[in-house]
Amino acid sequence: MAFVVTENCIKCKFTDCVDVCPVDCFHQGPNFLVIDPDECIDCTLCEPECPANAIFAEDEVPEGQENFIALNAELSKLWPVITEVTKPLAEADEWNGKEGKLELLER
Numbered sequence: 077m078a079f080v081v082t083e084n085c086i087k088c089k090f091t092d093c094v095d096v097c098p099v100d101c102f103h104q105g106p107n108f109l110v111i112d113p114d115e116c117i118d119c120t121l122c123e124p125e126c127p128a129n130a131i132f133a134e135d136e137v138p139e140g141q142e143n144f145i146a147l148n149a150e151l152s153k154l155w156p157v158i159t160e161v162t163k164p165l166a167e168a169d170e171w172n173g174k175e176g177k178l179e180l181l182e183r
């Protein structure tokens with residue numbers, strides 16, 4: 077199993093999650109982060125750190141967001157690792173909680 081970043085990270089990217097990951101398995105795209113499922117050790121530390129509540133255990137991903145499991149696996153192979161907290165995206169607070177953000181994902 078692994079933990080999965082889901083839709084509410086898109087256009088927020090608070091990055092608090094990367095600070096606690098002991099195995100540096102977060103990868104960063106322009107407006108979204110993903111977890112490499114081959115590196116995640118299921119430590120659970122990142123889940124409560126996300127201000128957007130975007131991180132779930134693979135078997136607890138909300139209904140309708142199951143496609144994010146494959147998306148994390150795919151994009152983590154393409155995007156660079158991020159290990160340090162950065163500033164959230166400019167309008168992160170406005171986008172936090174909005175639905176239908178998948179189509180705004182930049183690759």
Ligand code: SF4
Binds near residue numbers: 099101121
């Ligand atoms: Fe990293 Fe642990 Fe979160 Fe997996 S569960 S991404 S190992 S902090």
Ligand code: F3S
Binds near residue numbers: 086127128
């Ligand atoms: Fe995204 Fe939450 Fe991390 S918004 S960058 S998963 S802290």
